[in-house]
Amino acid sequence: MSDLEPLSKPLLRGGRGAVPGRPTHELLPPRTTSLGGDTVVRRLLPNLGRRMVGAWCFVDHYGPDDIADEPGMWVPPHPHTGLQTVSWLHDGEVLHRDSLGSLQTVRPRELGLMTAGRAISHAEQSPREHAPLLHGAQLWVALPGPHRAVAPAFEHHPDLPVVSSRGGLRATVILGETDGVRSPGTTYSPLLGLDVALTEGADVRLPVEPDFEYAVLTMSGTTRVDGVPLDPGAMLYLGSGRRELPLSATSDAGLLLLGGEPFAEEIVMWWNFVGRTHQDIEEARTAWMSGDRFGVVEGFDGEPLPAPVLPATPLKARGRAR
Template sequence: MSNLERPATLSVCGGRGFVAAEPVRELLSPRRVKLGESTEVRRLLPNLGRRMVGAWAFVDHYGPDDIADEPGMQVPPHPHMGLQTVSWLHEGEVLHRDSLGSLQTVRPRELGLMTSGRAISHSEESPRPHARLLHGAQLWVALPDGHRNVEPRFEHHSALPTVIAPGLTATVILGELDGSSSPGTTYSPLVGADLALSAGAAAALPLEPDFEYAVLAMSGEASADGVPLEPGSMLYLGCGRTELPLRARSDAGLMLLGGEPFEEEIVMWWNFVGRSHEEIAQARSDWMSGTRFGEVHGYDGGRLPAPELPPVPLKPRGRVR
């Protein structure tokens, strides 16, 4: 999914200097952002106080939205570099097209994983006809320096491993959780999992003490480490944990995001992740001139133009403001 904000703002992320080395409970509130004409998202990362969780650098939560009489998601062709996009749905469908020629409908609890590498472009839209409700999350993973220029690729995985406990089903989206590994390609130690909790459930999820973690609340009434979570909020948990206590007052959906703290400082602007102003400026120029990022065929509409660069050079400065 694109960052459709205009003008685009700079996010400077990465480095270990601001990672909470011990367990914390830092509740992050979303910022509401309009995507196109009919979709509004709640942006959790980058956040005013927290820009990354491991390699996870961007988190949007949207819905559930009633789109029965609306076009639904309509994100025109746009570019990406230096990152992976993760499409995750609880309700509805998203039709993915990209400059590699991929055409795939992503459905609930299926993984749509796009590795941009050096350059790719794609579009996302609600199919026609489409389901009444649309509810999901769109996330980005920053690629480490040694892999950020890999060849672009798209993966679709309809069958994902699960971890089962009384009242809890955890679907492993990316990485590894409690010995179960996702088939999705990763380039740094991380985990992403969808947690479905039954009403009255009380469970403890095993964690890696060297990872930093956050929990995104998708739906229902639940708490993580004793902190009640409203849908659309995210709780940053820091490092040093071996387990995460979870409780649910109603049927609830959460997402667990974690990974080794990302050592490199990055520059994230619009839909690009780079390391310098010059790299970002070249990517913008390449997109506007129609080179490098390829062409998306079949989308009914034009490409998304890039916003103007800010008047001052883009510089990486760290994980928090």
């Protein structure tokens, strides 16, 4: 999925300096933006005060949207470098195409994982015949330095491992490992992505890694996370230093738990590229606009997205919070 805003701003983040070594509560307010077609998203990362959670560097939450009589999602071909994209649905389906020749429909609680590495381009849209509701999240993971130029790849995992408890919790392991259960999705840094379903009246404590920092995105229902009430679309940054996370729900609810070892490197993210220097970003933009390096997405009925104009001042990698 792309950042479709025509005036892309440099997003300078990373490093461990702004990661609290203790539990905390930071409510991250969303910013609403149009993604293409009929899809409006709530952008939760990057945020004014919090730009990363582990290697997770971008989070969009969209829906539930009634698209029964609408075309739904329509994101033209666009490039990526230096990151992985994670497509995650609770309702509906998204058709993924990329420059490797991949053509895959991703459905609820199936993992669509694209590793951009040195360069890839892709497009996403709702299939012509689609479900009436569209609800999901699009997430990006920054690749650490030794792996940011790996060969591009796409993975589709329709059957992911699940952990459950008698307290009314059922969790799908999107990426990483929890409770001895590991996702088949490829990762390049210590992280966790967990889709948690809570039944009405659930009151549980979820084991977590004290060395990871975490954030929770509420997808549906009304929850309390570490005692903090959250409505759908809310994201709470939790810091680190916990061994368990209290979760409760007054109705059936769903949330995403995102966590990871604090990302040690400072990175620059501009438009759909993750790099370390202004030159990295400039070279990627030039390659995309000249038709070099990113390949061609076949079969999409529409033109590729042009890259925005680079800012006048050089991009510099800095810390992860303002």
